[in-house]
Amino acid sequence: MPASHPKHLGSRLGRSLGTACRTLVWLTACLGSGFGAHAGPVAAPDAAADCVAVIESRAESLVERVRSGDGTARIALRAELEHAAVLIGDQYIAGARDEDAARARLERSRKDQQSWPEERREALHRQCSQAAAGMLGSANKFERFVVRRVAAKRTERMLAPGHRAVAGTPPVTNRASEPQRR
DSSP states (O other): OOTTSHHHHHHHHHHHHHHHHHHHHHHHHHHTOSTHHHHOOSSOHHHHHHHHHHHHHHHHHHHHHHHTTOHHHHHHHHHHHHHHHHHHHHHHHTTOOOHHHHHHHHHHHHHHHTTSOHHHHHHHHHHHHHHHHHHHHHSOHHHHHHHHHHHHHHHHHHHSTTOOOOTTOOOOOOTTTSOOOO
């Protein structure tokens, strides 16, 4: 079988994305639906990598808040992970299937964002979250179910005792939607 055969593709993706993400990719690819059918890709792969990097950064800071006892942070964490899943799935459906290139773009985005001022990261986060929320809002019930399942599994993994934050990701705060801590 060629390397692009779904059996090979699914196993290669499965090693790094996990069962939940593999399920999302497989189901949307096999059914021919997906978020691309509703609103088209949110952005070019580099812009999507910027979005995923800023969303993951915020998710990491929310993990720390959940671990320190902030119950409202769990809901925000789940929403962030849903947004990341939508953006990743959309890029996959749009044809960005080279996992190594995607990881390189994401790592480059993380590194670039370390030097950004907080305001720039917040602005990008708002823009990306709005785009992802719009895509999720236009998704059908099955697509929303899959995205929420992926996010739930990722939430469990991130909150597991052995989880470590991605090195070098600057935290992003969303001052408008988070209660101020004193």
